[in-house]
Amino acid sequence: MESYLPSFDLKGKTALITGATKGIGRAITIAYAEAGANLVIVSRSEEDLSNLKTQIQNDYQVKVVYVASSVTDISNITSKLDMMKETMPIDILVNNAGMNIRSEALNVTEEEWSQIIDTNMKSALFLSQYVARNLKERGAKGKIISISSVGGVTALRTGVVYAMTKAALIQMTKTLSLEWGKYGINVNAIGPWYFPTALTEELLKNEQYVQDIVDRTPLERIGKLEEIAGPAVFLASDASNYMTGQALMVDGGMTIYGF
Numbered sequence: 001m002e003s004y005l006p007s008f009d010l011k012g013k014t015a016l017i018t019g020a021t022k023g024i025g026r027a028i029t030i031a032y033a034e035a036g037a038n039l040v041i042v043s044r045s046e047e048d049l050s051n052l053k054t055q056i057q058n059d060y061q062v063k064v065v066y067v068a069s070s071v072t073d074i075s076n077i078t079s080k081l082d083m084m085k086e087t088m089p090i091d092i093l094v095n096n097a098g099m100n101i102r103s104e105a106l107n108v109t110e111e112e113w114s115q116i117i118d119t120n121m122k123s124a125l126f127l128s129q130y131v132a133r134n135l136k137e138r139g140a141k142g143k144i145i146s147i148s149s150v151g152g153v154t155a156l157r158t159g160v161v162y163a164m165t166k167a168a169l170i171q172m173t174k175t176l177s178l179e180w181g182k183y184g185i186n187v188n189a190i191g192p193w194y195f196p197t198a199l200t201e202e203l204l205k206n207e208q209y210v211q212d213i214v215d216r217t218p219l220e221r222i223g224k225l226e227e228i229a230g231p232a233v234f235l236a237s238d239a240s241n242y243m244t245g246q247a248l249m250v251d252g253g254m255t256i257y258g259f
């Protein structure tokens, strides 16, 4: 029978997600479990990680291990990954962990710079490097997905340093896809517009702010967490095997809204 429907399932694959216990990272983690992936979940809270592991293992027949660490402590994470790479070799990496301090450019400080830059960019590059080295050693194909933002391609009022990191993740995606395509590693990014998470909670309590978002969004609403998990499953699955170096804007149309 002639068929062109690719597989979206992740059975037999192992995915590492940073910032896995809250918000967009949690939605992606659970969607990956639903798609059959084994999971290596990374966040700072041992309690949150343990609770999420228990929830997932109660609901899905997948293996879950966790690494409690700041993503800025790369050597701590990679030393723990080294101990599990025989049993849980990483096939899919989601660079999700991120934060923002919304200072105007006239007021931003070096401390804010360092905190945002290190959290949003450092682990994305060095965890990608770690996973790619391991994939190359194994001769295995892999997928690397970084959570950027519409703020990486258009100007927002939510901080210049954050925007720089999100634009950088897109350029990192393009450069790594160029270098690693020959190893069968697909490197892509996702650029969300607003989704309801702890990161945006305070902003989305302001009715005028939400109206400003809606006024700039052709679909006239903010996103639902399952609507960011879908593209993340797509980019992790065989359905996207001929895509690399791309930044998928998951934005309700916001980035095409001229006037």
Ligand SMILES: NC(=O)C1=CN([C@@H]2O[C@H](COP(=O)(O)OP(=O)(O)OC[C@H]3O[C@@H](n4cnc5c(N)ncnc54)[C@H](O)[C@@H]3O)[C@@H](O)[C@H]2O)C=CC1
Residues within 6 Å of the ligand: 018, 019, 020, 021, 022, 023, 024, 025, 042, 043, 044, 069, 070, 071, 072, 096, 097, 098, 099, 119, 147, 148, 149, 150, 191, 192, 193, 194, 195, 196, 197, 198, 199, 200
């Ligand atoms: N929610 C939104 O509207 C948008 C979010 N994003 C991006 O999506 C990603 C996830 O953000 P949300 O889920 O919204 O935020 P969130 O604050 O709900 O979750 C962020 C996760 O990253 C973790 N994290 C933060 N700093 C960390 C560190 N140093 N070490 C380890 N884990 C750390 C947090 O513990 C949390 O689990 C971020 O990269 C953010 O920039 C991009 C565009 C829009």
Ligand SMILES: C[C@H](O)[C@@H]1OC(=O)[C@H](O)[C@@H]1O
Residues within 6 Å of the ligand: 099, 100, 102, 149, 150, 151, 156, 158, 162, 192, 193, 194, 199, 200
């Ligand atoms: C859409 C942006 O990325 C959004 O803006 C913010 O202030 C939050 O930090 C979100 O990431």
